Amino acid sequence: MLTTIIYRSHFRDYVPVTVLEDMVVAANEKNSKAGVSGILLFNGKLFFQLLEGPDENVRAIYQTICEDERHHNVVELMCDYSPSRRFGKSGMELFDLRTYDRHEVLQTVMDKGTTRFQLIYNDRALQFFRTFVAESEIENYFEIPPADYWEFIPDSTSVRTLPGRYSETCSFAFQPIIDPLARERVTLEALIRTPSGEPAQRWFDGLQGDEIYEADLKSKSVAFAMASALGLAGQSLSVNLLPMTLVKVPNAVSYLLEEIAAHGLVPEQIVVEFTENEVISRLDDFTCSVRELKAAGIGVAIDHFGGGFGGLLLLAQFQPDRIKINRDLIRDIHKSGPRQAIVLAIIKCCTTLEILISAVGIEKAEEWMWLESAGVSQFQGHLFARPQLAGIPAIAWPERTEDI
Numbered sequence: 001m002l003t004t005i006i007y008r009s010h011f012r013d014y015v016p017v018t019v020l021e022d023m024v025v026a027a028n029e030k031n032s033k034a035g036v037s038g039i040l041l042f043n044g045k046l047f048f049q050l051l052e053g054p055d056e057n058v059r060a061i062y063q064t065i066c067e068d069e070r071h072h073n074v075v076e077l078m079c080d081y082s083p084s085r086r087f088g089k090s091g092m093e094l095f096d097l098r099t100y101d102r103h104e105v106l107q108t109v110m111d112k113g114t115t116r117f118q119l120i121y122n123d124r125a126l127q128f129f130r131t132f133v134a135e136s137e138i139e140n141y142f143e144i145p146p147a148d149y150w151e152f153i154p155d156s157t158s159v160r161t162l163p164g165r166y167s168e169t170c171s172f173a174f175q176p177i178i179d180p181l182a183r184e185r186v187t188l189e190a191l192i193r194t195p196s197g198e199p200a201q202r203w204f205d206g207l208q209g210d211e212i213y214e215a216d217l218k219s220k221s222v223a224f225a226m227a228s229a230l231g232l233a234g235q236s237l238s239v240n241l242l243p244m245t246l247v248k249v250p251n252a253v254s255y256l257l258e259e260i261a262a263h264g265l266v267p268e269q270i271v272v273e274f275t276e277n278e279v280i281s282r283l284d285d286f287t288c289s290v291r292e293l294k295a296a297g298i299g300v301a302i303d304h305f306g307g308g309f310g311g312l313l314l315l316a317q318f319q320p321d322r323i324k325i326n327r328d329l330i331r332d333i334h335k336s337g338p339r340q341a342i343v344l345a346i347i348k349c350c351t352t353l354e355i356l357i358s359a360v361g362i363e364k365a366e367e368w369m370w371l372e373s374a375g376v377s378q379f380q381g382h383l384f385a386r387p388q389l390a391g392i393p394a395i396a397w398p399e400r401t402e403d404i
Ligand code: C2E
Pocket: 175, 190, 191, 192, 199, 200, 201, 216, 219, 239, 240, 241, 242, 273, 275, 303, 304, 360, 361, 362, 363, 380, 381, 382, 383, 387
């Protein structure tokens, strides 16, 4: 079995182009030894490379390539497997697109093909060559600056902490969703904790069977009480609910409305977040309850969007005010072609439907920068603020390093 990796990257502006020839000579030797074949395209600014050969060797070479300082914004476009090589000769060959006619270059690359069946027209790898040469995806190539372009400076002016325990059954940590470039806190999410501040999962582990739904609902009165004590009247507050909590607990929506009012809050400032995968199993019951929430003025968000299998089907039947893109899709998005393609499609879809998007679990400056370039402007994650037990944490706002 052969592994094929295709990536694209950006040549460092400060490296002289003559360095290329030496790179190719060195790579040619290295690849030959490893039984890896490489076809490299260069358009004066961007590289596009196919590597194929034994799995371990291809991965090892790709790893070294990713660490090479002479280029940046390395994005893996494809990783696939095939029975035989497309390009038989191992080593590395460079095609400088500036010296070729666009139409010729593809033919020339295809002529290098050595598989018994020729390079079949609909081969994915070949289609990637075609797309790169035609520059038809170029609007989705986002060039992001290095991580240290921004510094994240905590601002403690809005920090608050509540004294003492609020309840014997649970507590809440609060984490903001922010628009970093507008320097705006969009909402504050209440995350459940045990009374002593242990993680959400620990709190859920203490409950059995259907008990969980009633407890989930009742805990919201603690969230509202704490939000009120933190001075959140008039500001957006997000709470999480299991979708089945609305379906299984009688009069759940009326309970929420009473508790909201009892703590001096209004329905319009509340957003309820539901996890996608649980929604899908009883969609009809769920949409009914959501109608009640919306009729009362409460906003609805779908959490962990893209994390399950039902996400798109869900959107076809029901459109929330906001979706939160799952951390699994966000992780290292700046390096992954497939993640970028999926998230761009989600963004396109939500833009068309006027659904707000936020990205959750941002830990790296590069993840944030890539998503900003793609059109996302609301973020939640450790990069900006960790959840704070019974309080509002400081927010680390990005500032241009050179301005500091
Ligand atoms: P969620 O709604 O997606 O909440 C965000 C979770 O991601 C939180 O975990 C938060 O601590 C974590 N997080 C935030 N930023 C980052 C980051 O940059 N990196 C990483 N690795 N994690 C980050 P937490 O508090 O453990 O909550 C886990 C889940 O439990 C929540 O996910 C939510 O689905 C659920 N949950 C929390 N509170 C409640 C509640 O009151 N009711 C219900 N039904 N579910 C809740």
